[in-house]
Amino acid sequence: MTTTDNLTAARTKRWRTIRWIALLIVAATVGLGAVFGSRLGQDPTLVDSPLIGKPASTRPLPYLEREGTLSLADLQGQVVVVNFWASWCTPCRAEHPALTAAADNYQAKGVTVVGVNYQDKRGAATAFLDELGRGDSRAYRYVTDPDSRLALDFGVFGIPETFFLDRSGTIVAKITGPVSHSLMSGTLDAILAGRQPRSHTEGTVQPGPGR
Known part of the structure; x- marks a missing residue:
């Protein structure tokens, strides 16, 4: 394999790596968008409390x-x-x-x-x-x-x-x-x-x- 062939193969491998990284970034962005998008329109003041559903203290x-x-x-x-x-x-x-x-x-x-x-x-x-x-x-x-x-x-x-x-x-x-x-x-x-x-x-x- 000539030097030119080696350079071409290296460039091809590099572009494949970059493309996979780009695809992973896009997938992650879409996933995060789905999570945050599902919260759009909700009242930001609404919160959950770990005490909800539990009996209150009866301390006198x-x-x-x-x-x-x-x-x-x-x-x-x-x-x-x-x-x-x-x-x-x-x-x-x-x-x-x-x-x-x-x-x-x-x-x-x-x-x-x-x-x-x-x-x-x-x-x-x-x-x-x-x-x-x-x-x-x-x-x-x-x-x-x-x-x-x-x-x-x-x-x-x-x-x-x-x-x-x-x-x-x-x-x-x-x-x-x-x-x-x-x-x-x-x-x-x-x-x-x-x-x-x-x-x-x-x-x-x-x-x-x-x-």
Whole structure:
């Protein structure tokens, strides 16, 4: 074989290699496009949580403003909204009217809201409620979370975070970030109708002072 033949064979082999690499790149691109394309049109705020479908912690917690404790087990048979909040949390102030409105509007349908005060001072927490309102005490319960034990059970990283429990005490939805009137009503209406609600991420959360 002459030198020219050797060069020709080398070029042919090189082009075959380049062509196979190009085909692999195209195939990979098409595959990724199919994956991401399948997500087009979906709400980017929709998220999954590993806690969905699992029973909620029944750890008893002391009430914020009165004697005694409350466990989520005490509320089985009701739809329960568990909201982690604090006086130092800016988004918590923005979402508070939606929570109190939901507690008042859905009380007759068997819904209870539990506000879990997170890494806060009792005086600051009660001042927050004095300013923004408490909602109906029969439908909105406020508890404290010493040592953030319940927050750890729920995997809370920052606040606000809100969890929705069905009547059996199973976690069926989670909203990360501040809730709104429409999110509250949409999620509660779905649960009460026996439909699976969707979990969302709305805005950002604030880590606790100790993080």
